[in-house]
Amino acid sequence: MEGQAMVERTVRIGSTHGLHARPAKLFTQAAAASGATVRIAKAGGKAVNAASILGVISLGIDHGDDVTLSVDGDNAEAVLDELEAFLAADHDA
Amino acid sequence: MELRGIGIGQGVAVGTVVRMEEPLREPASTLSALSPDQEGARLDEALAAVAAELNSRGAAAGGDAKDVLEAQAMMAEDPTLRDDLSARLAEGKTAERATHEAFAAFRDMLRELGGYMAERAADLDDVSQRVVAQLQGLPAPGVPNPGHPFVLVARDLAPADTALLDLGQVLGLITTEGGPTSHTAILAREKSIVAVVGVAGAADLVDGDEVVVDAAGSVVISAPTDADKRAAEERITARAARAAAPLAPGALADGTRVPLLANLGNADGAAQAVQLGAEGVGLFRTEFLFLGSGSAPTVQRQQREYARMLREFPGKKVVVRALDAGADKPLAFLNDAEEENPALGLRGLRSLRASEDILREQLTALARAEAETDAEVWVMAPMVSTVEETRYFVTLAHELGLRTAGVMVEVPALALLADKALQAADFASIGTNDLTQYTLAADRMLGSVASFQDPWHPAVLRLVQEVGTAGQQHGKPVGICGEAAADPLLAVVLVGLGATTLSMSPSALADVRESLSRFTLPQARDLAAAALAADGAASARAAAAEAAAASTTTE
Incomplete structure (x- = not known):
């Protein structure tokens, strides 16, 4: 939507082994499927395209890390809600 | 036809051959004769083909293997990687060389991260080799995972290969090189895998060939007759019965x-x-x-x-x-x-x-x-x-x-x-x-x-x-x-x-x-x-x- 501001939120990672392998794959798929431009960064680090599995894995995100998600596009808030819930859950359980 | 080698252990196996292809040579760093756009088109086609292949194998395999294979498919079509590849093509590199370099750069980064991330480095190498093979019209190298039990034919196995091998799917091992103390032989003994090593004649076996792997006889039978297969099955059954026999202390008949x-x-x-x-x-x-x-x-x-x-x-x-x-x-x-x-x-x-x-x-x-x-x-x-x-x-x-x-x-x-x-x-x-x-x-x-x-x-x-x-x-x-x-x-x-x-x-x-x-x-x-x-x-x-x-x- 024209003029909609980018929304941003900080989330703590819930998966026991962090955002590697399977959780990283599922998260990347969800980000790509949202249709919005999603970026993810570790606290104080550079932001990468959340639809890139290599970008996400290369951040080396561990359990308990805080990450900042930013979403730009239609339904940004709804997309953010969905991805936040995903990151907070434990996908290795 | 009988192919002779050195049998490891006493087992017999019957199955279809899947070959482990040799790793590809590193693509040369010569400048491309094509334009970056033409190389880009070749590359997109290869990346899509590799991703499709990995996804379909994932669907066939199911379970944990499906997640790994789907993740690899996503790596092949990764947008960050594609940006990196475009930059390399713009420098006049071939699609093969750009693929080799771009994947290697990501792999090294993952290795440095260590832990779980480093374990993904081998996945990246595998995707890289697949894309280069696709570009060159060669069979994909690396440890095969056909999604069904098979007889693996390889030159010899390196420790890294055996770590990736799903032993539950390997009915038998045949190597064209390597002796009774090779890594393959040691692995076969340790894991009780039926193996015949040093079978020079196995170089001609191709995927889908049916074989009898007879470790006790130090021989591989290619294109076995029904009688060969029946005899092998009987020995497999008899050996299973021996393994299941009650444990008695070792003793001679007297x-x-x-x-x-x-x-x-x-x-x-x-x-x-x-x-x-x-x-x-x-x-x-x-x-x-x-x-x-x-x-x-x-x-x-x-x-x-x-x-x-x-x-x-x-x-x-x-x-x-x-x-x-x-x-x-x-x-x-x-x-x-x-x-x-x-x-x-x-x-x-x-x-x-x-x-x-x-x-x-x-x-x-x-x-x-x-x-x-x-x-x-x-x-x-x-x-x-x-x-x-x-x-x-x-x-x-x-x-x-x-x-x-x-x-x-x-x-x-x-x-x-x-x-x-x-x-x-x-x-x-x-x-x-x-x-x-x-x-x-x-x-x-x-x-x-x-x-x-x-x-x-x-x-x-x-x-x-x-x-x-x-x-x-x-x-x-x-x-x-x-x-x-x-x-x-x-x-x-x-x-x-x-x-x-x-x-x-x-x-x-x-x-x-x-x-x-x-x-x-x-x-x-x-x-x-x-x-x-x-x-x-x-x-x-x-x-x-x-x-x-x-x-x-x-x-």
């Missing part, structure tokens, strides 16, 4: 006891060995405690590790080999000199004697570990060449509180003087791998002379007989702790030559137990005589097999 022991590298394999019927340990290798450390472990730490093993065998015999360093297992703190010929250098007891404090500490730790457990510790020195060395080791071990001390017979000189050595030692244990290497003067680590490494050679058998006879003369036990003991027919021959115990990889115990139970002691001696009378390894094996067939039919 009741002569031949205790069957396990070769173990640490306490982790002990429970499984006991389950497979090991009546003790015939070779406890102690190198695991010493390898990879810059100095010898403390007496306390050694005592703890030895006791951990001994507790698994209450009331049983555990034969411990003193640290066997040198040759293929160098240890800096024992011998850091560069040797032209390490197999003939300062190794085994020679290096221990040169650093006697390390030997004293190890023997002390063993004596203490024995005192705190119920196992019966026997200790033996590796690579002993002379009677004088025998006396030295046995005296020292007794002095440090170990009651039973012996020597490994691996050097022909000691075998020839076994009657003298066994006056001094409490027992002897024949290491057939090294004894064969030294008798035939063929480096056992060298593939090009692997065909000499055959313990059936009558020259080796004569030396075994020397030791067996000396043991009987002095009433001292003579064990066998090389891979020869794991060959069911050779095991009978070795008993016929005077061996009183046999020690082997636990996976071989069932076959050897069954084989021993079919022959009496006089028959075993007949088999031994037949093999001794031959003029080479192959004819000795054939003569023993013939004598075996005759003795079992005349019962």
Whole structure:
């Protein structure tokens, strides 16, 4: 939507082994499927395209890390809600 | 058609071939003759094809494999990677070279992250190789995962390959190179995988070919007839029945006891060995405690590790080999000199004697570990060449509180003087791998002379007989702790030559137990005589097999 501001939120990672392998794959798929431009960064680090599995894995995100998600596009808030819930859950359980 | 090789173990398998392709050569860094856009179009096509292939294999495999394969498909079509690739193509690189470089850059980054991320590095290498292969119209290299049980055909397997291999799906292994001590052979023994190695003729096998892998016969049958397959299936069933047979102590048909022991590298394999019927340990290798450390472990730490093993065998015999360093297992703190010929250098007891404090500490730790457990510790020195060395080791071990001390017979000189050595030692244990290497003067680590490494050679058998006879003369036990003991027919021959115990990889115990139970002691001696009378390894094996067939039919 024209003029909609980018929304941003900080989330703590819930998966026991962090955002590697399977959780990283599922998260990347969800980000790509949202249709919005999603970026993810570790606290104080550079932001990468959340639809890139290599970008996400290369951040080396561990359990308990805080990450900042930013979403730009239609339904940004709804997309953010969905991805936040995903990151907070434990996908290795 | 029969393709000959060297069989590992006694199994038989029937299945379809899947080849493991060789890794591709690194793409040349020459500039492309095409425009970056043209290279980009080639690349997009290849990336999409690889992703589609990985996704469809994932769908077929299901489970955990599906997640891994889908993640790999996503790596192939990753937007960050694609940006990186475009930048490299803009520099005039070929699609192949850009792929190689871009994936390598991500791989190195993941390696640096360590832990779970580093484990994904191999996945990236695999995708990279697939894309390059696709671009060049070549079959994809790497460890195959067809999603169904298969017979793997490879040149030889590297440790990295076997780590990736889903062993649950591997019915059999065939290598075109590699000998009986290659990594593939060791893996096959350890995991009880039916394998025939060094099958030069297997280079012509292609994916989907049906084969019978006959490790017992050291042969691969390509395009087997229905009769071949039926015979193989019957043997598979019979072998499964042997493995399921109740565990009895090792003995010949006339009741002569031949205790069957396990070769173990640490306490982790002990429970499984006991389950497979090991009546003790015939070779406890102690190198695991010493390898990879810059100095010898403390007496306390050694005592703890030895006791951990001994507790698994209450009331049983555990034969411990003193640290066997040198040759293929160098240890800096024992011998850091560069040797032209390490197999003939300062190794085994020679290096221990040169650093006697390390030997004293190890023997002390063993004596203490024995005192705190119920196992019966026997200790033996590796690579002993002379009677004088025998006396030295046995005296020292007794002095440090170990009651039973012996020597490994691996050097022909000691075998020839076994009657003298066994006056001094409490027992002897024949290491057939090294004894064969030294008798035939063929480096056992060298593939090009692997065909000499055959313990059936009558020259080796004569030396075994020397030791067996000396043991009987002095009433001292003579064990066998090389891979020869794991060959069911050779095991009978070795008993016929005077061996009183046999020690082997636990996976071989069932076959050897069954084989021993079919022959009496006089028959075993007949088999031994037949093999001794031959003029080479192959004819000795054939003569023993013939004598075996005759003795079992005349019962």
